[in-house]
Amino acid sequence: MYRRESKLVLSLSKEKFVELYKRMLEIRYFEEKVFELYAQNLVPGTIHLYAGEEAVAVGVCSNLRKDDYITSTHRGHGHCIAKGAQLKRIMAEILGKETGYCKGKGGSMHIADFNVGMLGATAVVGAGLPIAMGAGLSIKLRRTDNVVACFFGDGASNQGTFHEAINMAAIWKLPVIFVCENNIYAMGTRQSTVMLVEDIADRAVAYGIPGVTVDGNEVLAVYEAAQKAVERARKGEGPTLMECKTYRHKGHSRIDPAKYRPKEEVEEWLRKDPIKHFKEQLLQTNVLTIAEIQQIEKEVLTEIEGAVKFAMESPYPAAEEALKDVYA
Ligand SMILES: Cc1ncc(C[n+]2csc(CCOP(=O)(O)OP(=O)(O)O)c2C)c(N)n1
Ligand SMILES: [Mg+2]
Secondary structure (H helix, E strand, C coil), X not given: CCCXXXXXXXXXXXXXXXXXXXXXXXXXXXXXXXXXXXXXXXXXXXCCCCCCCHHHHHHHHCCCXXXXXXXXXXXXXXXXXXXXXXXXXXXXXXXXXXXXXXXXXXXXXXXXXXHHCECCCCCCCCCHHXXXXXXXXXXXXXXXXXXXXEEEECCHHHCHXXXXXXXXXXXXXXXXXXXXXXXXXXXXXEHHHHCCCCCHHHHHHHHCCCEEEEEXXXXXXXXXXXXXXXXXXXXXXXXXXXXXXXXXXXXXCCCCCCCCCCHHHHHHHHHCCHHHHHHHHHHHCCCCCHHHHHHHHHHHHHHHHHHHHHHHXXXXXXXXXXXXXXXX
């Protein structure tokens, strides 16, 4: 089922391997911190953690330029980090602080940073697809060679927006990479109970575009598949539907204990942890030494601690600011 072309991977530089590992680690440590802060009652609203799915956002975004775009979901912290948004401002937004991306008024599910092409998270399932299609149309009309990566879940792939956006992107050959993060569940609903296709990428046939299913726990597999899709989009050949098989380590949102998941299933996916797996690959192939790995881990930890400190020390917005910037 999973297609790999290792020639491309072998040509990656050491710096690229470090970037991939570091970015995944940034997301993991960031999410672990958010989990802790939520337990301390410091996070207003709910959160949907990306831990376990890091290889998807990182594998895709590492193929993008700063001036390329992404659209995100309700599970968006990982997408923001992978596209290069500032950790401290994401953290501040999650804690409802004035220094956050939306001045503390949007929270976890409404983070955007147009400076790095992050067009926004959204709480509306499937809403990112038409936005990505529209961004793709804008790129085509402006005749630049940018691309858009559109992240969405298996649940979102049953929304009408999925079909409408992909079909339109296909007929107009828009530069969009549709990235389905298939983590097998939409809240507590298992994929197999709501669709008869096992590989969501098979749906690409209906729109006459390439569909590819990759192991979403293998950052290099995601990287390779995304590289191909990005090249195709940049050349004006149109969109690709890329499905990444992945798993969220925690429940749907912070309040979900995820009791509907069999223990063996959770254990199996934890064994396939994308970060643990990549670390083993880096060591086995002598790309990095254990000392280098530990150094990266230390650096990322310091970075996350800095972001938390910044967010904690930032003020809450003043009450009289409540209605400011709310409507455009
Ligand atoms: C239009 C819409 N319908 C329903 C919901 C409630 N809801 C929030 S997340 C979610 C599940 C989404 O599942 P999936 O697309 O697989 O993403 P995942 O949470 O697994 O990353 C649902 C049904 C919503 N926010 N928006
Ligand atoms: Mg899902």
